Amino acid sequence: MDFEDTPEEAAFRAEARAFLDANAERRKPGEVEGYRRGQDAPGAMERAKDFQRRKYEAGFVGIHWPVEWGGRGGSPIQHVIYNQEEAKYDVLTGIFGIGIYLAQPTICTWGTQEQRERFVKPAMRADEVWCQLFSEPGGGSDLAALRTRAERDGDDWVINGQKIWNSGAHYSDFGILVARSNPDVAKHEGLTFFILDMKTPGIEIRPIRQVSGSSHFNEVFFDNVRIPDSRRVGPVGAGWKVALTTLMNERHGMRDAPGPDVAELFRLAESIELEDGPAIDDAAVQEKLAEFYTRSQGLKYTKFRGITALSKGQTPGPESSIIKVVAANKLQDILSYGLDMIGMAGPTMGDSMPVAGIFEEALLYSPALRLAGGTDEIMKNIIAERVLGLPQDPRADKGLPFRDIPTGARK
Amino acid sequence: MNFDFSDELLQLRDQARRFLTDRCPPAVPRRILDTDEPYAADLWRDIAEMGWTGAAIPEEYGGVGLGRLAICVLAEELGRAVAPVPFSSSVYLATEAILQFGSEQQKQTWLPKLAAGDVIGTFALAERPGSFDPAKLTASVSNGRLTGMKLAVPDGDIADIAIVATRSGLHLVDLNGAGVTREPVATFDPTRSHARISFSAAPVDTLPNADIRRLLDYAAVPMAFEQLGLSQAALDMANAYAKERYAFGRPIGSFQGIKHKIADMYIQVELARSNAYYGAWAVHTDAAELPVAACVARIAACEAGWFVTKENIQTHGGMGFTWQMDCHLYYRRAKLLSLALGGAREWKHRLISELRARNTLLEAA
Numbered sequence: 134m135d136f137e138d139t140p141e142e143a144a145f146r147a148e149a150r151a152f153l154d155a156n157a158e159r160r161k162p163g164e165v166e167g168y169r170r171g172q173d174a175p176g177a178m179e180r181a182k183d184f185q186r187r188k189y190e191a192g193f194v195g196i197h198w199p200v201e202w203g204g205r206g207g208s209p210i211q212h213v214i215y216n217q218e219e220a221k222y223d224v225l226t227g228i229f230g231i232g233i234y235l236a237q238p239t240i241c242t243w244g245t246q247e248q249r250e251r252f253v254k255p256a257m258r259a260d261e262v263w264c265q266l267f268s269e270p271g272g273g274s275d276l277a278a279l280r281t282r283a284e285r286d287g288d289d290w291v292i293n294g295q296k297i298w299n300s301g302a303h304y305s306d307f308g309i310l311v312a313r314s315n316p317d318v319a320k321h322e323g324l325t326f327f328i329l330d331m332k333t334p335g336i337e338i339r340p341i342r343q344v345s346g347s348s349h350f351n352e353v354f355f356d357n358v359r360i361p362d363s364r365r366v367g368p369v370g371a372g373w374k375v376a377l378t379t380l381m382n383e384r385h386g387m388r389d390a391p392g393p394d395v396a397e398l399f400r401l402a403e404s405i406e407l408e409d410g411p412a413i414d415d416a417a418v419q420e421k422l423a424e425f426y427t428r429s430q431g432l433k434y435t436k437f438r439g440i441t442a443l444s445k446g447q448t449p450g451p452e453s454s455i456i457k458v459v460a461a462n463k464l465q466d467i468l469s470y471g472l473d474m475i476g477m478a479g480p481t482m483g484d485s486m487p488v489a490g491i492f493e494e495a496l497l498y499s500p501a502l503r504l505a506g507g508t509d510e511i512m513k514n515i516i517a518e519r520v521l522g523l524p525q526d527p528r529a530d531k532g533l534p535f536r537d538i539p540t541g542a543r544k
Numbered sequence: 545m546n547f548d549f550s551d552e553l554l555q556l557r558d559q560a561r562r563f564l565t566d567r568c569p570p571a572v573p574r575r576i577l578d579t580d581e582p583y584a585a586d587l588w589r590d591i592a593e594m595g596w597t598g599a600a601i602p603e604e605y606g607g608v609g610l611g612r613l614a615i616c617v618l619a620e621e622l623g624r625a626v627a628p629v630p631f632s633s634s635v636y637l638a639t640e641a642i643l644q645f646g647s648e649q650q651k652q653t654w655l656p657k658l659a660a661g662d663v664i665g666t667f668a669l670a671e672r673p674g675s676f677d678p679a680k681l682t683a684s685v686s687n688g689r690l691t692g693m694k695l696a697v698p699d700g701d702i703a704d705i706a707i708v709a710t711r712s713g714l715h716l717v718d719l720n721g722a723g724v725t726r727e728p729v730a731t732f733d734p735t736r737s738h739a740r741i742s743f744s745a746a747p748v749d750t751l752p753n754a755d756i757r758r759l760l761d762y763a764a765v766p767m768a769f770e771q772l773g774l775s776q777a778a779l780d781m782a783n784a785y786a787k788e789r790y791a792f793g794r795p796i797g798s799f800q801g802i803k804h805k806i807a808d809m810y811i812q813v814e815l816a817r818s819n820a821y822y823g824a825w826a827v828h829t830d831a832a833e834l835p836v837a838a839c840v841a842r843i844a845a846c847e848a849g850w851f852v853t854k855e856n857i858q859t860h861g862g863m864g865f866t867w868q869m870d871c872h873l874y875y876r877r878a879k880l881l882s883l884a885l886g887g888a889r890e891w892k893h894r895l896i897s898e899l900r901a902r903n904t905l906l907e908a909a
Binding site for chain 2: 135136137138142399420422424426427428430431433434437438440441452455458459513514516517518520521522524525526527
């Protein structure tokens with residue numbers, strides 16, 4: 134039992150560090166990136182693209198992808214090591230995540246050679262940015278209930294309908310789209326998967342203002358939008374299976390929740406005065422801190438167990454499925470407790486606040502982390518059904534042709 | 545990174561699981577619960593013969609020399625089986641105290657007997673309700689004789705020797721010797737007997753350089769594994785029942801009220817497992833981080849044990865509250881183990897004082 138790199142892992146880590154030292158600024162100790170300092174900062178996209186190009190040239194994009202995809206042909210553990218190192222530097226790479234980690238693996242798995250050659254490299258270099266066009270007002274957790282129509286017309290498909298929660302659609306060049314090509318069969322069987330050029334006529338993008346006031350995501354409307362059949366990914370009617378490849382990649386990532394963690398709560402407790410002196414000396418505060426610290430450590434070592442599996446060439450075990458649920462809930466619990474300690478001054482936003490206002494900022498973006506990429510409820514279904522083997526809920530729509538499925542108010 | 549047990553230890557775990565499935569089904573702790581038998585002496589004998597009691601004792605003292613990681617592996621399996629044996633008292637505490645602090649002569653005298661299971665050891669600390677404070681202990685030693693009273697000593701009625709904590713340190717006492725009066729006490733988990741022990745000028749053999757906190761830290765890690773095994777067993781029980789029990793024409797595990805609860809139980813158990821593994825690494829390497837790792841392993845194990853065993857009863861409905869179902873075996877034992885070594889509340893305060901004493905660890909969190 135040890136935490137040491139193997140000699141090969143250590144050499145790769147050194148290589149990653151050398152690249153990062155030469156191309157990025159190290160984060161200051163204790164610096165936490167909210168959106169205000171990250172994605173929403175002026176000039177963020179240009180800086181992000183510039184770094185991504187250098188990262189690609191140095192061979193750190195698609196580290197664990199096969200060479201025939203355009204990857205490095207490295208191991209999953211190298212990918213983890215690179216990400217561990219990159220997290221210590223002030224760089225923005227999340228903007229390209231949909232293109233690189235969701236769209237391209239799906240295209241490489243299901244698409245044509247021509248599609249691979251056309252799309253993979255520009256996405257890796259951030260020459261082209263991607264968005265995901267899956268969820269709809271009537272189909273989120275129940276994604277296969279989506280209603281956007283795809284109708285064949287000659288060599289084209291004609292798309293009509295609406296998508297929602299599309300992060301980055303407003304700056305994306307391409308989108309991965311799932312639409313209903315046949316409403317007369319059961320819901321999972323009538324879907325088809327496409328690559329959509331976001332500059333095609335008939336697309337209207339409307340930003341959605343979030344709780345936080347930012348607009349990271351959008352509604353996207355399609356009015357007779359034409360997609361050539363050459364941009365179809367996988368067979369007609371196989372869209373659900375193709376989309377599952379995307380969703381597996383989305384849910385696989387051992388994702389943490391960005392924002393204030395237990396270290397920031399400690400710093401806050403050291404800087405705040407309560408009734409009987411510094412918060413850090415208060416017995417009740419200490420017990421809460423200990424509980425949060427224990428949860429944080431539990432997550433950290435759960436990730437280490439997953440990394441150990443990767444290091445041995447195995448697939449991470451089911452324990453990795455708990456990370457997103459635990460991390461997002463912990464963030465909300467920590468920020469709420471932090472704000473309680475700040476007390477009446479707590480609502481104030483901005484740099485003048487203890488720990489630079491990150492508790493206040495996280496209040497407004499944290500709900501998204503329990504929804505995006507699978508809600509807590511869907512994640513718990515996955516844990517219960519796939520890990521623990523519990524039965525699925527009975528489904529009222531099972532086997533029904535899509536057009537006969539009850540929808541409530543939404544028609 | 546290799547944050548897992550070696551193949552050899554994983555094999556030991558499988559062997560232990562097979563053995564205990566066969567030799568310690570729930571009927572065994574039930575036998576102790578239902579009768580006056582204080583512990584499963586036959587099981588203890590078998591465990592000792594397989595070398596488990598001497599797993600961490602070096603071969604020169606009659607042990608097997610597998611190290612502390614082997615104890616963690618065995619502890620998890622004994623927890624899973626709700627084994628009614630004094631393993632934690634004798635191995636994590638009495639043996640560990642002598643290994644860590646004993647003189648050469650004390651080691652030569654006691655370790656071979658403890659390894660063989662011929663001598664059962666225990667640890668006597670608590671004197672009153674409330675949290676442990678070494679400065680407030682009243683038991684005292686003068687001229688090599690101990691006077692005082694210890695409450696609810698685990699396995700105190702069956703042990704042959706006790707490591708007794710006083711303000712002046714740790715003392716080895718022959719419980720069958722002069723000046724010792726033992727009185728079994730009723731507890732909420734009779735599958736592990738307890739006794740009140742009065743010492744009246746009982747002769748002691750003091751352990752040099754003893755450190756009570758260090759002993760508790762070392763014991764907390766295998767204890768966390770025992771709690772983990774118990775929690776996993778309660779989770780498995782709830783999961784199995786949710787699949788076979790039907791209500792409203794479907795398995796109750798298909799209702800999200802139940803399946804999400806069981807997913808939450810799984811989450812707690814996995815977090816506890818990850819923290820216990822960190823503790824195992826720390827005892828194995830004798831790391832400077834051990835006090836922090838022990839606290840975290842302990843807190844997570846206590847939280848998981850309580851949550852999982854109470855929700856296991858809840859999942860079973862009214863049946864879960866019957867004597868006939870095994871749910872209560874886990875429920876009793878989980879709380880018992882979370883109070884042994886002091887409750888989670890104490891360990892939380894301890895964790896914060898350890899972290900404040902070493903700022904650098906916070907950055908690593």
